[in-house]
Amino acid sequence: MAGPTLRDVAKRANVSIRTVSNVVNGYAPVSDELRARVQAALDELDYRPNLIARNLKQGRSGMIALVVPELDVPYFAELAREVITAARARGYVVMVDQTDGDGERERELLSRDSRATMFDGLLLSPLSVSAEELRARGNRVPIVLLGEHIFNGSFHHVAIDNVAAAREATAHLLGLGRRRVAAIGDQPYATGETAQLRTSGYRQAHAREGLEVDERLVVPTPRFHRRQGAAAMEQLLALSEPPDAVFCYNDLLALGAMRALTRAGLRVPDDVAVVGMDDIEEGQYSTPSLTTIAPEKKEIARMAVDVLMESISGAARPPAEIVVPHRLIVRESTTGQVPASPAIPS
Amino acid sequence: MAGPTLRDVAKRANVSIRTVSNVVNGYAPVSDELRARVQAALDELDYRPNLIARNLKQGRSGMIALVVPELDVPYFAELAREVITAARARGYVVMVDQTDGDGERERELLSRDSRATMFDGLLLSPLSVSAEELRARGNRVPIVLLGEHIFNGSFHHVAIDNVAAAREATAHLLGLGRRRVAAIGDQPYATGETAQLRTSGYRQAHAREGLEVDERLVVPTPRFHRRQGAAAMEQLLALSEPPDAVFCYNDLLALGAMRALTRAGLRVPDDVAVVGMDDIEEGQYSTPSLTTIAPEKKEIARMAVDVLMESISGAARPPAEIVVPHRLIVRESTTGQVPASPAIPS
DNA sequence: TGAGGGCTCTGCAACGATGCAGACATAGTG
């Protein structure tokens, strides 16, 4: 099982271990003749460096960890993809773990014998654990938070402007003349403030138009899956005055809501217009396709990895609050117009 | 940056390094008094074991790597989720990497200085690299293949019975009285044989009914995304005698195909019935919901991790060909019937 | 009383690699 070590190669080539190491790494100058001899030995034994040993010696592992609630939620899958790509570009590999939004699981990360110490840095997308808690457990590993708004600024943090994004999404619906615009996804009691920020944007959009928010149209959901979107939509349809538009706090909720609408025999957007957030690929292919707020996922990943790398190299910058651009992408679920061409979204 | 080591704790508690190690690991018996003293020192310094050093000493890293083509393809995201969960249950963490189906990237894995040596085992879902190649590069790390059929049996391999699954899917359509059943996703020239197995099942189903396959209805696609599904469907619709049903080699192709059908003003399943494969969650919520072949993803992940763990512990079993169950899930895209209740799929 | 046996605790070596300082030979310089 155990492969040959530098020692084995050295013995075979009749040189010192150090010289073999030099050849492997191309470090110090080595005469052509010796290099050839060592290389031959390397090839014959099919030497592979033991990266664990190298890591120990060098004090870094070349690995970062990405912790998300659920990897099979498209937004996180797409984000993970970008993070892995960005990390690779910097010579890092990414360990991915999931917490299922379970606070316990998130806290485990910070516990004494968590594997966290194996990584040079952590990218966290926390749901339950507050920044306070994170800070309290003085972790030695640099951390960058993704997508959660943390007021006290203890950590680097990368996200879109949630208030503005929600405001624009809602304004889009109001701009279409809809007057009973519902919101699906509020989480008034959650530790994570993202949902609250979105609700706040939703309210701002109404305020700017001088409109009142009908509180019955603001539906909280414990999670952000299709299932909850459908359930919330059914609840809204049961109202005496159902909504004529819905702003959902993510695309999955929106897709669930659309499904419920279709089942109820209602047409989207004719009867009810729907907007989501995240711009997951699925929304481009749904029927109807989904109007949404698109965060620059590539940018989020790139910035997060960049900032993390910086922290790893020891730059003791004060925690940065990094805001990544987003934009509204209008599709059929609000305008009902099939784009001229191409027929297939890229 | 560097935290306290066993040495630091030992100095502080005035004991040997070895004793601190014993306390940390609960190994040898340590008197209550000493244990308390050491524990105090551990707490005061907030000691965290250096897992890299531990790994080096123990010769194992507690990490496996999962390599998939694209993490943002729902099937792989869902699979990754299960793999991570299964691995965690066995005390392992999972490094995830993507190859984008790029043969180069897959081969990189096997190259001399790939990080592969850092892991105790590899779970591979290869697209381009053949088993031959994998075997040729004698990697020292145990490997389990996912979802590719490898005839020569050089590696452990976990997958569903692709031929049977495709046959059942096609038989379902034929059983509904459809007579022009198309197939989207053939890859006659691909190294990976999965597509070919599915085509073979598709043909078997026809043969069993004594039906001829119209070769124009078998549409190859370079990849398995929504985009290719839509394109293939458009191509099929342009035929003088378009199909009345389609078997797509995965759900994404099917969703793309449905999208193209809807755009073309056709009704699913009335005009064209659609079946996919993979049972990704999206198919439950699409309009119409998608009939599909559901592989036991949990089981695939569990088996793959189990077999890998076994190889890691040195069991030199001959490469196992593990077949995981699948089943046909009938939804609206073929029967057109909205299930009575519940309205929301679980 | 003294050999034997637990119980605690310790020190050394090792995992496989790299940093560093220097050895040795050769070449260059005044």
Place this chain on the structure above:
DNA sequence: CACTATGTCTGCATCGTTGCAGAGCCCTCA
């Protein structure tokens, strides 16, 4: 020709941990 610079190559120490062998010590029992 002595002396320094240069180019190659080597050995030792080290990263932080654990395996192993054994050192004391106290107790038991013949």
